Amino acid sequence: MRDKAAETGAVVQLDNVGVRYGRGPEILHDISLTLAPGSFHFLTGQSGAGKSSLLRLMYLSHRPSRGRVIMFGEDTARVRRHQFPALRRRIGVVFQDFHLLEHLSTLDNVALPLRIAGASERDVQKFVPDLLHWVGLAEHIDARPSTLSGGQKQRVAIARAVIGRPDLLLADEPTGSVDDAIAVRLMHLFEELNKLGTAIILATHNEALVARFSHPRLHLEDGKLARA
Amino acid sequence: MNFFGGRSDLPLKDDATSRFLPWLIAPMVFLSAVALAAAFTLTSLVGSWDHDVSGTLTVEIAAPSTPANVAAAQTKAAVDQALAILKATPGVRDARALSNDKLATLLEPWLGNPDLLKDLPLPAMIDVTVDPSARPDLTALTDKLTQAVPGATIDDHRVWLSRLIELGKTIAWTAIGIVALVGLVTAATVIYATRTGMAVHREVIEVLHMIGATDDYIARQFAARAFTLAIKGGIAGLILTLPVIAAVIVETRRIEGGFLSDLHFPPIGWVACALLPAVAALLSMATARITVHGTLVRLV
Numbered sequence: 001m002r003d004k005a006a007e008t009g010a011v012v013q014l015d016n017v018g019v020r021y022g023r024g025p026e027i028l029h030d031i032s033l034t035l036a037p038g039s040f041h042f043l044t045g046q047s048g049a050g051k052s053s054l055l056r057l058m059y060l061s062h063r064p065s066r067g068r069v070i071m072f073g074e075d076t077a078r079v080r081r082h083q084f085p086a087l088r089r090r091i092g093v094v095f096q097d098f099h100l101l102e103h104l105s106t107l108d109n110v111a112l113p114l115r116i117a118g119a120s121e122r123d124v125q126k127f128v129p130d131l132l133h134w135v136g137l138a139e140h141i142d143a144r145p146s147t148l149s150g151g152q153k154q155r156v157a158i159a160r161a162v163i164g165r166p167d168l169l170l171a172d173e174p175t176g177s178v179d180d181a182i183a184v185r186l187m188h189l190f191e192e193l194n195k196l197g198t199a200i201i202l203a204t205h206n207e208a209l210v211a212r213f214s215h216p217r218l219h220l221e222d223g224k225l226a227r228a
Numbered sequence: 229m230n231f232f233g234g235r236s237d238l239p240l241k242d243d244a245t246s247r248f249l250p251w252l253i254a255p256m257v258f259l260s261a262v263a264l265a266a267a268f269t270l271t272s273l274v275g276s277w278d279h280d281v282s283g284t285l286t287v288e289i290a291a292p293s294t295p296a297n298v299a300a301a302q303t304k305a306a307v308d309q310a311l312a313i314l315k316a317t318p319g320v321r322d323a324r325a326l327s328n329d330k331l332a333t334l335l336e337p338w339l340g341n342p343d344l345l346k347d348l349p350l351p352a353m354i355d356v357t358v359d360p361s362a363r364p365d366l367t368a369l370t371d372k373l374t375q376a377v378p379g380a381t382i383d384d385h386r387v388w389l390s391r392l393i394e395l396g397k398t399i400a401w402t403a404i405g406i407v408a409l410v411g412l413v414t415a416a417t418v419i420y421a422t423r424t425g426m427a428v429h430r431e432v433i434e435v436l437h438m439i440g441a442t443d444d445y446i447a448r449q450f451a452a453r454a455f456t457l458a459i460k461g462g463i464a465g466l467i468l469t470l471p472v473i474a475a476v477i478v479e480t481r482r483i484e485g486g487f488l489s490d491l492h493f494p495p496i497g498w499v500a501c502a503l504l505p506a507v508a509a510l511l512s513m514a515t516a517r518i519t520v521h522g523t524l525v526r527l528v
Contacts, residue, residue, distance in 0.1 A: 112436070116436070211280075
């Protein structure tokens with residue numbers, strides 16, 4: 001299967017994946033999909049349909065209870081523990097609840113992926129302020145997350161996810177806390193990133209946004225992929 | 229910020245779980261420094277005793293039981309004969325008879341007024357310096373001396389000093405054991421503090437992992453924090469120790485004569501004590517790093 005993924009160059013390949021937490025019921029059933037580099041998909045579905053669980057699989061936070069998850073041609077069941085960080089650095093994640101580090105400034109939060117990847121402080125000071133300016137947070141560069149509004153936190157989370165130009169961006173309701181104008185602006189940011197080759201999966205409830213941007217949709221219903 | 233001037237992605241600076249570390253490491257370094265000082269000083273003292281014993285002999289010639297005017301001449305003849313035998317013995321570097329005045333001075337602390345000593349039939353004493361690397365055959369020398377000089381005995385001090393030397397060595401090793409024990413306790417404390425810190429900051433650690441941080445990236449931050457706290461505590465502990473060691477040295481030097489007159493703290497001891505804060509910091513750093521690696525493998 002790895003060969004197939006490597007041949008197709010798929011960023012993500014799921015084969016008959018099922019997910020359950022502990023001994024609970026299966027949350028995701030028989031998910032099979034393949035995402036090509038540079039693809040852009042909306043992930044839709046009602047609350048509880050399994051969108052966040054599917055994203056967790058792809059950002060390597062959880063392992064499937066059955067089936068195979070192949071990321072960048074690597075079967076995650078065979079990936080050794082010390083190899084996960086390198087895979088995760090290829091993935092940008094916008095968490096639904098942001099997961100910003102409260103003790104760090106906006107700049108330091110956004111700079112985390114760069115610093116973890118070993119970027120120089122010169123690069124950090126060069127790229128991070130530019131991106132923060134782009135997402136409208138230039139005036140909050142030194143602010144701590146606790147002083148920011150929900151929408152501002154969301155933009156910090158988005159900036160952190162995209163700063164490292166990941167091969168795959170997974171965004172869980174990235175426009176859920178911002179007004180329409182900012183949502184459209186952020187969508188343009190995602191599209192710019194997508195043009196640079198980043199595959200994007202954007203989980204959202206915002207049907208207006210899905211309708212406005214003509215990207216294919218992955219729809220989850222009761223843990224099953226309805227359209228791929 | 230930490231001792232290395234780097235920044236930390238984990239909020240360890242304001243972490244109450246590790247704030248106590250300097251307060252614990254300071255007394256640990258204090259105890260270690262005192263124990264090390266004792267070990268080095270005793271080792272030096274034992275070495276000094278051992279060297280002295282290896283390099284000297286004392287020949288004692290009992291005072292004859294003849295009248296005083298005859299006894300003096302007999303003693304002088306016996307001493308001259310013993311000196312001649314000694315100086316002709318291979319391995320003997322020097323042999324000098326102690327004068328009566330010198331004997332009186334040596335005995336004065338125990339027997340009091342030196343004038344009274346002149347009336348006592350004191351034995352003649354010969355201080356012999358031997359080559360420690362080629363000591364003379366004591367059995368043969370004793371036979372030769374006792375045949376030539378009735379009442380002569382040789383004391384190489386080994387019998388009574390050897391037990392003292394063994395005691396000194398035991399105490400020195402005990403002190404080294406205390407240092408090792410203190411090191412273990414310090415490591416255990418760092419392990420506890422690090423694990424507690426990891427439990428407190430578990431969410432942050434998970435976020436860092438999700439962003440692609442390696443275990444070692446996280447471990448280095450805990451290690452740097454442990455180093456910073458330990459070096460602070462270590463320096464404080466060392467500062468507390470210095471006056472104690474200095475006071476012991478001063479008090480020892482005020483003791484006249486006896487075995488403790490050779491007591492001194494060798495330069496290597498000062499160096500070892502000075503290195504203790506760095507050793508404590510490196511131990512803490514390594515312990516924290518290993519602990520984080522071990523814990524992350526189980527946690528995540």
